[in-house]
Amino acid sequence: MKKLLGILVLIFLLFPPEAFSGEKDYEIEGFKIGMTLSEKLDPSEISKGKNRNYYNQKYIKVIEFNKSDSSKFKTYDWIQFAFKKKDKKEKIIAIDGIKEYPDNIVDCFADKDQMVNNIKNSIKGISYTDDAGTKELSNKTGTFTTYWIIYKSKGVIFVSCYNYDPDKSNLPDALRVGVSNRYFDKYAFKK
Secondary structure (H helix, E strand, C coil): CHHHHHHHHHHHHHHHHCCCCCCCCCCCCCCCCCCHHHHHCCCHCCCCCEEEEECCCCCEEEEEEEEEHHCCCCCCCCEEEEECCCCCCCCCEEEEEEECCCCHHHHHHHHHHHHHHHHHHHHCCEEEEEEEEEEECCCEHHHHEEEEEEEEEECEEEHHHHHCCCCCCCCCEEEEEEEEEEHHHHHHCCC
């Protein structure tokens, strides 16, 4: 019972029901699509972010933070923000939160399923949902399981669990939650 109560508290902290009216209203650590980092973080906190090259660098810029980089990051161990490469204002077009589950993929799966059910029951404007199933990571270090929620506006929310093979990777198992807009989804992986 304690575990169930803990999961429910985590779900409502991560996904408050009032946040589910569209991808622009969806929050991760208090940030939404269209905001800038300076709306929540001071310059000294922003300077702790690391530039990452996870996506097509011609179109997308990514800054990643560790939970310890700001007291405003309470839920996730890592937070990633994506911006249009040429946007001088750096308005957020995608946000990912990563919560580590060291050697505990079972709890990750349980939390993922609860989060997905909460989102599906609370969200408006969904045009498509899909449980993509379990797939092997491209570098063969483990597997991931993803559930996609797509808005009529073509914005996306996803919830994934990453199950790393300890013989092939030193990364901990992790839950990854993300929200992105149409621009990010069109250009992040463009060749």
